Amino acid sequence: MSSYTVRPARTSDVRGILGLLEPWVRRRILLGKEIVTLFEAVQEFVVAETCGELIGCGALHVMWEDLGEIRTLIVAEEWLHHGVGGAVVGALERNARELGLTRLFCLTFEVDFFTRRGFAPIGEQVVDPDVYSQLLRSPDEGVAEFLDLAHVKPNTLGNTRMLKHLA
Numbered sequence: 095m096s097s098y099t100v101r102p103a104r105t106s107d108v109r110g111i112l113g114l115l116e117p118w119v120r121r122r123i124l125l126g127k128e129i130v131t132l133f134e135a136v137q138e139f140v141v142a143e144t145c146g147e148l149i150g151c152g153a154l155h156v157m158w159e160d161l162g163e164i165r166t167l168i169v170a171e172e173w174l175h176h177g178v179g180g181a182v183v184g185a186l187e188r189n190a191r192e193l194g195l196t197r198l199f200c201l202t203f204e205v206d207f208f209t210r211r212g213f214a215p216i217g218e219q220v221v222d223p224d225v226y227s228q229l230l231r232s233p234d235e236g237v238a239e240f241l242d243l244a245h246v247k248p249n250t251l252g253n254t255r256m257l258k259h260l261a
Contacts, residue, residue: 112132
């Protein structure tokens with residue numbers, strides 16, 4: 095396999111991100127996203143590419159002053175186990191540090207992958223009650239998943255909520 099680079103996403107990458115997402119949506123591993131949602135969040139994404147083809151992506155969504163979420167982490171099937179996912183997570187962690195975040199959340203089936211990168215499963219509530227009450231006001235489904243709210247339980251079945259403290 096040839097080498098690849100990881101870089102910030104551009105609007106011209108959105109259709110490629112959607113293409114990476116679709117096979118995982120069909121297998122019910124990831125939830126689908128509307129293309130407009132991807133355009134609105136393109137600045138949160140980094141992409142991995144080789145020879146002009148997207149082979150992976152991931153997004154960093156800020157949830158609070160010290161807390162972000164890694165979401166929509168995808169690697170093309172033929173590129174699994176070649177370091178692409180780790181490189182994307184590494185880029186997202188660098189972005190998180192630049193923003194001043196000290197904790198990263200993820201909701202995943204890939205517990206071993208994230209454990210190797212310093213994430214650990216979390217319990218019920220990992221924010222102060224005041225922050226919790228503010229986060230409850232967010233319309234973002236990812237925030238609801240972080241808070242483990244009942245209305246998102248059908249979306250999170252089988253997933254593990256994990257957190258990493260950035261050094």
